Amino acid sequence: MKLTDIDLNLLVVFDRLVQDGRVSRVAESLGLSQPAVSNALRRLRDLLDDELFLRTPSGMAPTPYALQLAEPVAQALRGLQGALNVRASFDPATSERCFTLAMTDVGEIYFLPVLMDALAREAPGVTLRCVPVADAALREDMAAGRVDLALGSLPQLQAGFFQQALFRQRYVALMRAGHPLAAGDAPLNATQYRQAAHVRVVSAGTGHGQVDEALQRLGVARQVQLTVPHYVALGQVLGSTDLVATVPERLAERLAGPHALVARPLTLRLPASTIAQLWHAHLHRDAGHQWLRGLVAQHFGTAAGAVDSP
Structure with missing residues (x-):
């Protein structure tokens, strides 16, 4: 098949169908009617001699041939879009992007x-x-x-x-200003760290899980009294308890003032982030x-x- 045999707009519809899996979503994202999208799919099927997408209860499932085409078509469209946008101007003072x-x-x-x-x-x-x-x-x-x-x-x-x-940034121990371990400038040692009561933050999908992995390698077991899925309430929790949290240094800087907290460095060799x-x-x-x-x-x-x- 020659490139002149195919309408570029058909490939745009194909790419969106691979991503969204539903004719209605593709129509909405491209500003087309659903019949127009269905017609484009019919033309593609005729040109490529393949069903391309099969209707299932969960949407339009690509055929093996469509999956084979998906990444090359996506790369070609992105490259063309990038080429067309090279000279596009952007004025931050007036933009509403x-x-x-x-x-x-x-x-x-x-x-x-x-x-x-x-x-x-x-x-x-x-x-x-x-x-x-x-x-x-x-x-x-x-x-x-x-x-x-x-x-x-x-x-x-x-x-x-x-x-x-x-x-x-390194990881530091964060605690309320009146915490027994808050006084002094010397880093907390492994014994002090083990004896403290901790709040553990499990931040899925990020690199902060390396703290738990490093502590395990070092053989340092924390006394974890609270486990939370994010950092949102950490300032309030630390400000009203004697719990200690191991957090990124720049987060500690942001939380220290508003919640009267103190950050202490650690002798433990934790990886930087x-x-x-x-x-x-x-x-x-x-x-x-x-x-x-x-x-x-x-x-x-x-x-x-x-x-x-x-």
């Missing part, structure tokens, strides 16, 4: 106050939408353009994405996205970090 960011609750606490203040001054019409990084579909959402940028320590996105390291911004290749040359990444690097990067390509 909405960017979708994926981050943890720690990221929301650390990044959002600064970012929103910067937007108010530099890009008052630009808005942000946040989604959790723990979403199982994050990779697919970034590839499909539904998520613009991911921020954090995200090992599940290390392969196949552009990334720029922003900063490295590298916080990065990550994005998909199809947005690499997008002018608005380049501006957003520059804004993030300007306010949170410790140096002009190099960009690692996929």
